[in-house]
Amino acid sequence: MSETEGALPDRLARAITLAGPISLAQFMGAANAHYYATRDPLGTNGDFTTAPEISQMFGELIGLSLADQWDRAGRPAARYVELGPGRGTLAADALRAMAAAGCTPPVQFVETSPTLRAEQAKRVPHAEWAFDLVGVADDGALLVVANEFFDALPIRQLVKTPEGWRERLVACQDTLFLPIVGARGFDPIIPPHLRDAPIGSVLETAPAAVAIMRQLAKRIVAQGGCAIVIDYGYSGPAIGDTLQAVRGHGFVNPYDDPGEQDLTAHVDFATLAEAARAEDAVAYGPVEQGALLSALGIDARVQALSAKSPERADGLRADRDRLVDGEQMGSLFKAIAITSPGWPVPAGFA
Numbered sequence: 511m512s513e514t515e516g517a518l519p520d521r522l523a524r525a526i527t528l529a530g531p532i533s534l535a536q537f538m539g540a541a542n543a544h545y546y547a548t549r550d551p552l553g554t555n556g557d558f559t560t561a562p563e564i565s566q567m568f569g570e571l572i573g574l575s576l577a578d579q580w581d582r583a584g585r586p587a588a589r590y591v592e593l594g595p596g597r598g599t600l601a602a603d604a605l606r607a608m609a610a611a612g613c614t615p616p617v618q619f620v621e622t623s624p625t626l627r628a629e630q631a632k633r634v635p636h637a638e639w640a641f642d643l644v645g646v647a648d649d650g651a652l653l654v655v656a657n658e659f660f661d662a663l664p665i666r667q668l669v670k671t672p673e674g675w676r677e678r679l680v681a682c683q684d685t686l687f688l689p690i691v692g693a694r695g696f697d698p699i700i701p702p703h704l705r706d707a708p709i710g711s712v713l714e715t716a717p718a719a720v721a722i723m724r725q726l727a728k729r730i731v732a733q734g735g736c737a738i739v740i741d742y743g744y745s746g747p748a749i750g751d752t753l754q755a756v757r758g759h760g761f762v763n764p765y766d767d768p769g770e771q772d773l774t775a776h777v778d779f780a781t782l783a784e785a786a787r788a789e790d791a792v793a794y795g796p797v798e799q800g801a802l803l804s805a806l807g808i809d810a811r812v813q814a815l816s817a818k819s820p821e822r823a824d825g826l827r828a829d830r831d832r833l834v835d836g837e838q839m840g841s842l843f844k845a846i847a848i849t850s851p852g853w854p855v856p857a858g859f860a
């Protein structure tokens with residue numbers, strides 16, 4: 511936004527009044543940048559809860575998978591890199607498990623939010639930070655994790671109207687933001703098999719997610735390494751409006767209160783995997799989170815932790831069910847893995 515004075519809704523309203531409706535991607539990018547910069551949104555007192563905040567087993571199993579990759583790749587000099595680490599919980603659990611497996615890499619977090627950087631420093635004091643992948647060191651292999659990172663990146667929506675495909679824009683009336691459709695036609699860029707979708711259909715694209723995935727894949731190909739990307743989503747491109755806003759653990763209108771609620775969209779894993787392959791990386795999946803955690807040994811982990819602390823057995827079993835069961839997080843959440851050519855197949859992705 512060119513107008514930098516005042517609260518975000520005022521700035522957005524002013525920009526729209528001056529220059530006309532903005533794209534959904536601009537709206538979502540500005541709203542989420544403000545949202546994450548100004549709060550820790552995670553946990554029961556926040557807006558939403560993520561897998562690593564549910565159970566230490568999540569981070570431990572992801573960490574063990576990375577350590578296993580690194581081991582089978584011949585134990586090269588490597589760095590742990592996490593995109594959007596939230597409170598740093600996943601990293602702390604993963605790094606502890608990796609250390610037990612003999613893997614103690616330096617740590618770099620890609621994080622824009624000062625509030626969350628401070629949270630991350632509490633749990634991983636020796637971490638270093640970068641604002642984007644350009645700031646990530648190029649002196650060794652990369653062991654990369656991204657959990658619920660790609661879903662927070664801005665999307666564009668194209669809407670089928672009686673006049674053809676148009677872009678979703680955000681207009682403003684007084685202080686109310688509302689979705690409209692633009693005047694420009696987008697028919698030529700719609701995949702042929704989706705062009706005849708019914709009026710009202712929505713097709714989403716995630717230019718920022720694709721750009722970051724290409725950049726990540728390029729670095730992994732150049733430096734060696736692997737990435738595990740977990741999020742909720744589908745194998746697209748497909749028709750569907752998945753933009754959602756969450757506040758206080760409930761769904762709210764995504765166009766209300768920009769910057770005060772979490773805006774996300776489902777991740778198109780097929781397109782992300784394609785983006786990685788375009789940079790000559792090897793891409794695996796998507797596999798469902800439940801299947802992945804089962805393959806990585808979550809049931810054995812429940813047993814081992816329960817044997818050590820029998821009073822925790824019921825809680826551990828419930829956490830396992832929440833992460834793995836198809837009716838809970840197990841099916842909607844999926845993972846893809848990216849490796850440089852020559853690195854082994856990641857466990858659970860064969």
Ligand code: SAH
Pocket residue numbers: 542546547552560561562563593594595596597600620621622623626641656657658659662663
């Ligand atoms: N991975 C964590 C947190 C998920 S919330 C977990 O699983 O609990 C999304 C995270 O991505 C936050 O840390 C947020 O600050 C960060 N983030 C969002 N957009 C970003 C961007 N464009 N660049 C860097 N970090 C971003």
